[in-house]
Amino acid sequence: xxxxxxxxxxxxxxxxxxxxxxxxxxxxxxxxxxxxxxxxxxxxxxxxxxxxxxxxxxxxxxxxxxxxxxxxxxxxxxxxxxxxxxxxxxxxxxxxxxxxxxxxxxxxxxxxxx
Amino acid sequence: xxxxxxxxxxxxxxxxxxxxxxxxxxxxxxxxxxxxxxxxxxxxxxxxxxxxxxxxxxxxxxxxxxxxxxxxxxxxxxxxxxxxxxxxxxxxxxxxxxxxxxxxxxxxxx
Numbered sequence: 001x002x003x004x005x006x007x008x009x010x011x012x013x014x015x016x017x018x019x020x021x022x023x024x025x026x027x028x029x030x031x032x033x034x035x036x037x038x039x040x041x042x043x044x045x046x047x048x049x050x051x052x053x054x055x056x057x058x059x060x061x062x063x064x065x066x067x068x069x070x071x072x073x074x075x076x077x078x079x080x081x082x083x084x085x086x087x088x089x090x091x092x093x094x095x096x097x098x099x100x101x102x103x104x105x106x107x108x109x110x111x112x113x114x
Numbered sequence: 115x116x117x118x119x120x121x122x123x124x125x126x127x128x129x130x131x132x133x134x135x136x137x138x139x140x141x142x143x144x145x146x147x148x149x150x151x152x153x154x155x156x157x158x159x160x161x162x163x164x165x166x167x168x169x170x171x172x173x174x175x176x177x178x179x180x181x182x183x184x185x186x187x188x189x190x191x192x193x194x195x196x197x198x199x200x201x202x203x204x205x206x207x208x209x210x211x212x213x214x215x216x217x218x219x220x221x222x223x224x
Contacts, residue, residue, distance in 0.1 A: 099211060
């Protein structure tokens, strides 16, 4: 079974530029999460989707971050404009059913903002 | 108060040692509990779920104390390959996201 796919693996941008990350969850997984992991910290939830609907985006900095999962399958997370403090690993995860169960993570996108 | 708190360590132990990690959570309504393992520069992976009755998987034992809002992970006979960060994870209710602690770093040396 294929795992969660993310791209790109690494990205370096200058502050105030925009960037987009892509995620394709495990086939059949209704729930998709985006997490931000800053060095030395645990993953922090940015947004949770169930199919193509948003379940929780309370911690998403909506002035600069946006995410969509239009067809209920793959998802895109965008940052515009980026700040230095956005440097982190962006992890996509998916789970079967409505969430609250085991989540499977992709390898992440390591973003460096300079 | 943070939602999920863990001692960040690092815990430095020799091979064969027994080591225990503790975790506390703030929301008494939390429903599901997990330990995830994260190797350096890798993604988190499920190590084990934690059940009210406690559960064991080989050298790993997880315990849950709902009254004290406390979760533990015990690793017996530590191996070099156990070196990693161990993340304590809870969910508040069915359908909600996993809430992660900061992680506890374990380093096992020969």
